[in-house]
Amino acid sequence: MSWESYPGYVAANEAFGETTVTIETAQIREACEHARAEGFTFLADIVATDYLGWGGKGVSGYIGTATGRDLNHPSTQGYQALPQLKPKRFSLSYHLLAMAQPPVRVRLQCWLDEDQPVASVVSVWPTADWHEREQFDLMGIRFEGHPNLERLLMPEDWEGHPLRKDYPIGGEPVRFSDAE
């Protein structure tokens, strides 16, 4: 496969037997259209990952990190090596499959800042509809041109995006009925 011919090609990387092709965020839809024309007719998944605080977690163990020890996190260990820094806060991965013999899988990836929108690929693969809604709901990625970008799993009036790393995990405030 010649990944260089993809619109917005930045880099191709092989790791653990998988190919990751990084694409310029602005050209992700063109790259996806190109991929579909190349035979990647099957979109398996769209995943956003939040890298806020990546590599900076404190440790109580004997191995130091950038921020040193954190006694408030007992029973966690630090890293043996600091993980490689990421270019932006969010990565957005498109897992594609070409139904050929043998099957070819590739991960198209683009990087997003907070509140940076990305083009929707619903027009390329209709199945992207719910995948994009889910990532919008849980990660707060805005897909421009999505026909129906609403919350999917969380209630409509939910605030915040639960899978973000800065989302509080200590539970939700309890509202008592007499306070209404």
Add this chain to the structure above:
Amino acid sequence: MTVAPEKPARSMRDWPVVFPPPYAGSRIPSRVPTILDVPAELLATDDILQVNFGPNHPSTHGVLRLIVDLDGEQVVGLNAVIGYLHTGFEKTMEHKTWWKCITYPERIDYVGYQNAELVFVLAVEKLLELEVPEKATWMRTLLCELNRIHSHLVFLGTSALELGAISMFWYCFREREMILDLYEMVAGARMHTRYFQAGGLAEDIPRGFYPECRKLVERMPKAVDEYEALVNRNKIWLERTQGIGLLSADDAIALGQSGPVLRASGVDWDLRRDQGYLAYDEVEFDVPVYAEGDVYARYRVHMEEMRESTRIVAQCLDRLEQMDGEPWIADDRKVVLPPREELHTSMESLIHHFKIVTEGYRVPEGEVYSVVESPRGELGCYVVSDGGPKPWRVKFRAPSFVALEATATCLRESLIADMIAIVGSLDTVMGEVDR
């Protein structure tokens, strides 16, 4: 079923059309691929009744809500609403050590639990670059196939029940019980076994398992014959399943369908054969494909797959019976718990045990997407590790989630009475849809 308020609030109708159908002849709704809109001329007649089906209804296999617009008995509009079972598995897993995480995937897809467990373990092993002993690979194959039969039995029993065939349900659950007993024998739990460890199996295969499993292998083909005798020439069953819920091959691929739904639409695609993981390269089996793309084809695919799975189980047993005494888990003390008896004699083992149980093992930095053919289709697991003892991000590609995207396409021009059969035939597990 409850009748919705008189004036349906569907403000989304005014939104601009941005999604063109990908090709001529597609049945995928054109505005939003997952929402069937009421045609404007029908809406003007004021005869459209909006009905709320679910979220609590016995035939939704969990909690699925369908907002259906009816013109008489005809379904003219549909919107599937999910999220009622969302429990935040993916978030929770970010806060558990790798080996504690293994219990979560099987609760996501609580019917195809063994395959769900497998896909996560495979992802971890991929990151660890861990070699799995042959015996563990064969046992994993066997258990995953048992699980596939189990899942298909639940599908068959419940979807037949929804169409009024109650005896089918009892027949299916009779064999399902045999399979659950086998699981109990192996892992001590009937479901959610947590029998797969990173590196192999949690324990050796118990004595007496092979003969018991052989009994199932002998029983299963006869049982499938019985199911077929019950419904194959049953006029009511045929009338209610043939020619409804149509999904063409192109639409199925465009909508990301996988597993039995895809194969019932005439696409010859099975990851077990085409991608080859575990021991599937070394066993013989056929992949049933039906071109009709209707509910009956999906039912046929499930039936045939049970027969094929039984064949695979038999071949796994043949191999496993020659592997007595071989290791069932990799010998990597930094990841795998040491043998229990060593804890009393070896300081090293005690330390390893303590470290793995309290802090967990570290998984090298990286991202992987592992994939298996679960009973419902392509089940994927995307995992990011930062090199620490907990996953940074876990995401499951749930086949049921994707299958529900096809409801609007399948239910086009169908009758309200067929809705149950069609949604049932997509074989969704809501736990997996909502995660």
